Amino acid sequence: xxxxxxxxxxxxxxxxxxxxxxxxxxxxxxxxxxxxxxxxxxxxxxxxxxxxxxxxxxxxxxxxxxxxxxxxxxxxxxxxxxxxxxxxxxxxxxxxxxxxxxxxxxxxxxxxxxxxxxxxxxxxxxxxxxxxxx
Amino acid sequence: xxxxxxxxxxxxxxxxxxxxxxxxxxxxxxxxxxxxxxxxxxxxxxxxxxxxxxxxxxxxxxxxxxxxxxxxxxxxxxxxxxxxxxxxxxxxxxxxxxxxxxxxxxxxxxxxxxxxxxxxxxxxxxxxxxxxxx
DNA sequence: GTTAGTGCAAATCGTTTGCAATGTT
DNA sequence: AACATTGCAAACGATTTGCACTAAC
Numbered sequence: 001x002x003x004x005x006x007x008x009x010x011x012x013x014x015x016x017x018x019x020x021x022x023x024x025x026x027x028x029x030x031x032x033x034x035x036x037x038x039x040x041x042x043x044x045x046x047x048x049x050x051x052x053x054x055x056x057x058x059x060x061x062x063x064x065x066x067x068x069x070x071x072x073x074x075x076x077x078x079x080x081x082x083x084x085x086x087x088x089x090x091x092x093x094x095x096x097x098x099x100x101x102x103x104x105x106x107x108x109x110x111x112x113x114x115x116x117x118x119x120x121x122x123x124x125x126x127x128x129x130x131x132x133x134x
Numbered sequence: 135x136x137x138x139x140x141x142x143x144x145x146x147x148x149x150x151x152x153x154x155x156x157x158x159x160x161x162x163x164x165x166x167x168x169x170x171x172x173x174x175x176x177x178x179x180x181x182x183x184x185x186x187x188x189x190x191x192x193x194x195x196x197x198x199x200x201x202x203x204x205x206x207x208x209x210x211x212x213x214x215x216x217x218x219x220x221x222x223x224x225x226x227x228x229x230x231x232x233x234x235x236x237x238x239x240x241x242x243x244x245x246x247x248x249x250x251x252x253x254x255x256x257x258x259x260x261x262x263x264x265x266x267x268x
Numbered sequence: 269g270t271t272a273g274t275g276c277a278a279a280t281c282g283t284t285t286g287c288a289a290t291g292t293t
Numbered sequence: 294a295a296c297a298t299t300g301c302a303a304a305c306g307a308t309t310t311g312c313a314c315t316a317a318c
Contacts, residue, residue, distance in 0.1 A: 272317080283306090288300100
């Protein structure tokens with residue numbers, strides 16, 4: 001593995017940005033200072049880094065993939081309204097995964113689990129809208 | 135809501151097919167007997183039926199969405215190798231969702247949760263391949 | 269010097285959409 | 294008759310890919 005300038009830049013950006021950035025977010029953040037950088041390179045590096053366990057890839061239903069530099073065992077919560085991604089740790093899942101293996105034969109990976117829901121801010125906003133329209 | 139021939143056909147197909155079919159699967163299954171049917175109509179109806187709580191939509195990371203006619207509270211397990219989708223019921227998740235609300239302010243929907251992993255058959259196949267290449 | 273990595277643009281995949289025509293109520 | 298729904302094809306957004314060029318080792 002070679003450490004190109006681009007690869008270092010992209011990895012650093014994910015490690016520094018706690019928002020769980022998408023490829024596009026990273027590209028837009030970096031392109032001003034690095035006008036030669038291409039979006040394809042960002043994608044290629046994010047995938048490469050995820051495959052080599054230097055990043056985690058987070059799948060977002062109906063949205064761009066996001067990336068996470070925190071490698072310790074944890075799960076994610078995704079706001080379906082604003083797209084916010086937050087880290088959580090649910091240790092009880094280990095036991096649940098064992099049960100799933102027993103019952104279904106599936107060896108599931110608790111680490112890739114993502115809960116979908118509404119964050120506090122979006123819940124509040126939506127409540128307001130209901131009041132206005134009532 | 136009008137009950138077009140196409141809508142009835144598509145809903146029936148999901149209800150009958152326990153494989154959790156995708157739009158494409160349904161389209162290919164039906165198009166021989168219904169050559170006029172279009173893929174766009176299949177998508178439109180699946181989304182319509184899901185919005186009206188007559189079906190559940192299941193998001194598949196790196197794959198087509200799948201649909202489920204079983205409406206009772208349950209979760210899914212997805213095989214990342216062959217794409218198989220299986221229903222499971224994990225009642226413990228209710229408590230976990232409460233904890234998540236407390237800790238993060240996110241109101242999450244345990245019902246939309248999907249575990250990713252390897253089914254028994256794919257685990258076996260992959261084991262074999264490792265042996266062959268060794 | 270070799271070959272992994274890049275930039276660019278074209279291609280891909282799953283899905284959605286505009287529009288004129290049709291079917292359902 | 295009104296309008297929800299269709300078929301078709303074009304458009305879409307996110308991501309991947311082929312290829313000739315460049316940079317890391």
